[in-house]
Amino acid sequence: xxxxxxxxxxxxxxxxxxxxxxxxxxxxxxxxxxxxxxxxxxxxxxxxxxxxxxxxxxxxxxxxxxxxxxxxxxxxxxxxxxxxxxxxxxxxxxxxxxxxxxxxxxxxxxxxxxxxxxxxxxxxxxxxxxxxxxxxxxxxxxxxxxxxxxxxxxxxxxxxxxxxxxxxxxxxxxxxxxxxxxxxxxxxxxxxxxx
Amino acid sequence: xxxxxxxxxxxxxxxxxxxxxxxxxxxxxxxxxxxxxxxxxxxxxxxxxxxxxxxxxxxxxxxxxxxxxxxxxxxxxxxxxxxxxxxxxxxxxxxxxxxxxxxxxxxxxxxxxxxxxxxxxxxxxxxxxxxxxxxxxxxxxxxxxxxxxxxxxxxxxxxxxxxxxxxxxxxxxxxxxxxxxxxxxxxxxxxxxxx
Ligand SMILES: [Zn+2]
Ligand SMILES: [Zn+2]
Numbered sequence: 001x002x003x004x005x006x007x008x009x010x011x012x013x014x015x016x017x018x019x020x021x022x023x024x025x026x027x028x029x030x031x032x033x034x035x036x037x038x039x040x041x042x043x044x045x046x047x048x049x050x051x052x053x054x055x056x057x058x059x060x061x062x063x064x065x066x067x068x069x070x071x072x073x074x075x076x077x078x079x080x081x082x083x084x085x086x087x088x089x090x091x092x093x094x095x096x097x098x099x100x101x102x103x104x105x106x107x108x109x110x111x112x113x114x115x116x117x118x119x120x121x122x123x124x125x126x127x128x129x130x131x132x133x134x135x136x137x138x139x140x141x142x143x144x145x146x147x148x149x150x151x152x153x154x155x156x157x158x159x160x161x162x163x164x165x166x167x168x169x170x171x172x173x174x175x176x177x178x179x180x181x182x183x184x185x186x187x188x189x190x191x192x193x194x195x
Numbered sequence: 196x197x198x199x200x201x202x203x204x205x206x207x208x209x210x211x212x213x214x215x216x217x218x219x220x221x222x223x224x225x226x227x228x229x230x231x232x233x234x235x236x237x238x239x240x241x242x243x244x245x246x247x248x249x250x251x252x253x254x255x256x257x258x259x260x261x262x263x264x265x266x267x268x269x270x271x272x273x274x275x276x277x278x279x280x281x282x283x284x285x286x287x288x289x290x291x292x293x294x295x296x297x298x299x300x301x302x303x304x305x306x307x308x309x310x311x312x313x314x315x316x317x318x319x320x321x322x323x324x325x326x327x328x329x330x331x332x333x334x335x336x337x338x339x340x341x342x343x344x345x346x347x348x349x350x351x352x353x354x355x356x357x358x359x360x361x362x363x364x365x366x367x368x369x370x371x372x373x374x375x376x377x378x379x380x381x382x383x384x385x386x387x388x389x390x
Binding site: 002003004005006008009011012013015016017018023025026027028029030031032033035036038039040041042043044045046047048049050051052053062063064065069086087088091180 | 197198199200201203204206207208210211212213218220221222223224225226227228230231233234235236237238239240241242243244245246247248257258259260264281282283286375
């Protein structure tokens with residue numbers, strides 16, 4: 001009963017995280033039956049985002065200008081730099097309300113099995129960022145997974161060699177969980193208890 | 196930390212059924228961080244579907260040609276016509292494997308509170324379709340909700356006045372549930388037991 005354009009839409013929707021075949025079909029049917037303007041707007045929004053959303057020159061988070069609003073905010077404490085794996089992790093920390101410093105977003109985390117080493121996650125850029133600015137403390141907020149811990153270890157070693165103080169979010173964040181999914185109170189406390 | 200293009204993408208994704216703010220953010224971040232080609236393909240697939248997916252002239256289901264593949268299939272039993280509320284309901288019945296007749300897809304269901312009457316759901320087109328073809332029995336497979344039952348009642352009355360036999364899916368489909376979400380075995384049995 002379907003055709004190539006409808007099948008293609010279902011396939012494309014399945015590339016979204018957390019969307020299986022049935023969800024993708026329901027989404028496609030909903031858009032075609034009840035919200036064709038919404039489909040057009042989503043197509044337009046996707047194109048605009050792919051075109052305009054780049055990475056901040058200073059912290060590498062998503063930004064539509066050369067330097068993001070957080071990096072440009074004079075109310076931020078420039079002596080503190082928090083290292084996260086993804087913009088989603090940064091957003092989770094922002095929402096916790098417990099942090100007023102700046103950020104550095106890695107390009108993922110170490111994963112030797114996938115051939116992803118310190119070079120690939122942007123350690124050199126992090127060290128350059130720490131070197132050029134008034135950073136007193138680096139809060140390493142990578143995930144508390146094996147790969148996140150390995151990343152944190154590599155960063156802490158590199159910073160120690162340069163005489164820069166580094167801390168880690170306090171225990172309190174459940175081991176093995178993704179930062180993005182931790183509740184905000186736990187995140188706020190973990191920021192306070194950083195060691 | 197975000198900008199208008201990223202915010203716009205999150206807003207557009209929230210229009211998808213079952214997608215809240217957090218899911219939309221996760222989807223947007225995933226596409227921008229890990230799957231920009233996927234974002235472009237989804238935009239293209241949305242445009243293609245909106246442009247090419249129309250409704251079959253005979254049964255009103257989604258079709259990319261004037262008459263859909265089901266209506267054109269000579270192996271289908273043209274003496275049986277199954278009336279459903281949506282293409283999703285049609286797909287669910289097809290998957291049950293219990294039906295080899297043709298379909299007629301209504302434009303929704305009766306909803307007096309929303310001002311949706313028999314005219315709006317396509318009853319006239321259904322009667323025309325029944326009149327012009329070799330239809331012996333109409334299987335009314337609207338949902339077993341108050342509105343779906345009211346729709347079924349209106350259809351059965353109109354068909355009786357024209358001397359056309361109509362049946363309803365057997366009890367067995369849980370009352371109050373949406374057809375789309377019923378398990379396939381129950382659907383197949385309900386088709387067999389239609390009365
Ligand atoms: Zn920045
Ligand atoms: Zn058709």
